[in-house]
Amino acid sequence: MSHLLVDWYRRGRWSQYLLLVACIAGLVGLLGTRRALVALAPVAAVVAALLNPQLRAAVPGWLRSSSVQRAAVLYLLIPLTWWYTQDWPVWRHEVYRQLPLIGVPLAFSLAVPLSGRQRWALSLGFVGAVAVLALATLGRYLADPAAAQFLIGIGQNVPSITGIFHIHFGILLALATFFGLELSQEPRAGRLTRWLLLSAAAVAVITLHVLAYRTGLLAFYLAAAVLLIRLLFRRPLLALGLLGLILLLAVGSYSSLPSLRQRVGATLYDVQQFYYRHDINQTSLARRMAAWQNAAVLVEQQPWLGVAPADVRTAMEAQFNRRSYGLEAANRVMVHNQYLHYLVGAGAVGLLVWLWVLITPLVQPGIRQNPYVRQFLLVFGAAALADSLLELQIGFNLFVFLYGFVVVAAERRLNSTGVTR
DSSP states (O other), rough: HHHHHHHHHHHTHHHHHHHHHHHHHHHHHHHHHHHHHHHHHHHHHHHHHHHHHTTTHHHHHHHHHHHHHHHHHHHHTTHHHHHHEEEEEEEEHHHHHHTTTHHHHHHHHHHHHOOOOHHHHHHHHHHHHHHHHHHHHHHHHOOOOOHHHHHHHHHOOOOOOTTOOOHHHHHHHHHHHHHHHHHSSTOOOOHHHHHHHHHHHHHHHHHHHHHTHHHHHHHHHHHHHHHHHHHHHHHHHHHHHHHHHHHHHHHHHHHHHHHHHHHHHHHHHHHHHHHHOOOTTSHHHHHHHHHHHHHHHHHSSSSSTTTTTTGGGHHHHHHHHHHOOOOOGGGGOOOOHHHHHHHHHHHHHHHHHHHHHHHHHHHSGGGOOOOHHHHHHHHHHHHTTSSGGGGHHHHHHHHHIIIIIIIIHHHHHHHHHOOOO
C-alpha cells in the first residue's frame, strides 16, 4: 500500500487529483452557498501545488507567469496601503480575505495540471449545474410570480433556489450561456453532449430574461456586443446574423415577458426619482446613483492613492453624513461599481491595476485566442460596472476561481505546449 502511495506521488497523481477535488469543492461551495467548502478549496489547491513531485522545476514558470503577477499586484493593493489606512480591523481582515489572489493562481501554476478530460468534466459540470439551478429557480418563480413581480418592482429579485444572491446568479447564468455555446462546438462533444450543452445554454439565457436579472442582462449584452464587434472583422456575415438573433431575443423578450418590462420600467423610474430629487429610500438604482455621486467626491479629494481600500466604507459613510440625498442611514449603500470602488479605495493606481488584470489577457498574444478567457473577462468586466463584485465573498471567490481555472491555466498551457485549450 505504501509503495502505491509513493508511486502516486512520484507520478503526480496526488497533486492532480487534489487540485481536481479543490475545483469540485469550490464549484459546489459557490453554487450551493456552502462557505466551508469555498474557504477550504483554496487551501486544498495550495496543498496540491506542494505535492507536485516536479515542484522545483515548476517554480520558474510560476514566477514568470504574467497572470500570476497581475493577481499578486492586485492583492498587494491591500497590504501596501498600511501606511495611510485608518481602519485597521478591516485592513487586517482584507489582508487575510484576499489571500486567494495569491494562493489560487499559485495552485494552477504549480500543481500538476488537470488533464483535458478533467477540465472538460468540470466545465460540463459547471454549465449543467447552473442550468439545473436555473430550472429550479424558474420553477419557484412560476409557482408565485406575483411575489417575484413585487421584488422586481422595488429593485430586488428572486435569489437562486440555493440562496445565491440575484446579482451573482445573473452573472453565473450569463457565463453558463456563453460557456455552454462554446463547449458545444468542441471536437470532443458528441451529438448528445452537444444538444445537452445547447439546451443548458438556452435554459440559462431564458431564465436570465424571465427573472430579469439586471446585472446579468447587462453583462450578457455588453459581452455579446464586444464579441460581435470582434467577429465582425473576421466573419462579417456571421456577425450580422448573430446580431439579428440577439436583437430578436432582446425585442422578443421585452414584448413577451411582463417581468422584463417591469424591470425596465422600475429602472427608468429609479433614474427619474433621482433626477427630480424625490424620495429614493425605497429605490434600488437611485440609491446606487447617490452612492456614485458621493464616491466621485471622494475621488476628487484623493485622486491618486484613494482613501485606502480598507477605509472605503468609513469614507462613504462620512460622505453620506455630509450629503445624504435624503437617504436614511439604513438605506445608504456602498459604491456598487468595482471600477469606481478601486478608484475610491486606491485611486488612479488601483484602477489601473484592476484594468491591467482585466484587459491584458484580452490583448495578450496567444491567450486572447482562448474564447473562454474572452467570455469570462468580458462578462465579469461588464458586471463590475453595476456592482463591487470583489467586495462580497461570493463574487470574490467566483472571480478568483475562474481566473485561476481559465486565465492562469491557459497561460500555463500556452507556455508549455503552445496551445491554450
